Amino acid sequence: MVRLIRSKSVGVYFVTQNPTDVPDSVLAQLGNRAQHALRAFTARDQKAVKAAATTFRANPAFSTEQAITELAVGEALVSTLEEKGTPGVVQRTLIAPPRSRVGPAPATERRAAADGSPMAGRYEIAIDRESAYEKLQARAAASAAEAAATLPPPGATARTTRGRRPPPGIAETLASSAARSIGSKLGREIARGVLGSLFRGR
DSSP states (O other): OHHHHHHTTOOOOOOOSSGGGSOHHHHTTOOOEEEOOOOOOSHHHHHHHHHHHHTSBOOTTSOHHHHHHHOOTTEEEEEOBOTTSOBOBOEEEEOOOOOOOSSOOOHHHHHHHHHTSTTTTTSSSOOOOOOHHHHHHHHHHHHHHHHHHHSOOHHHHHHHHHSSOOOOOHHHHHHHHHHHHHHHHHHHHHHHHHHHHHHHHO
16 A cells, blocks of 8 residues: 555655554655654563664664664654665654644735745636536537427428327227237138138049
8 A cells, every 4th residue: 555655756754652563565665754862671672672673774883773862852764765766874853843823824924924935826807607506507409409309390390290090999909909800810710611622522
């Protein structure tokens, strides 16, 4: 999943107090790392320190494994990717505390931020494009108008249908069926009688 997400240029962040929580196959895919202090009080802690140290590109200026246990509050070991995608040498740095403000920003500050944005000038003008619903509505109206144009006028329809024979009813259908049945039976009797007389004459 990590490989698939990274192939779509989407960043993934893993945050944990112990590096052993993240599998080695995932750690190998991480580009930027920020490691805060780890205290090695137990054998498991020492293993975690060693695992965290081996994930960094070593810096000849200090021991990464030793520096992890000596980091003070606000310090971290940081390694980022260089221009060609290779991991940079680990550095011991101070982390800048987060800066925030309670309450909304003034209107002048918001206006300055909007004007300085790379997207400034692209979305200021509202454009009401034709929606899919409107296109379907227009297409349906055109089809209805075309169908109405192909229909004959009401007078012509009445003249053409006046001489047409109405469909047969139930009684007429039964009578026709009975007549066909009688006719076929009578025909068989006549044929049988004629052939019988011929053969008897011979």
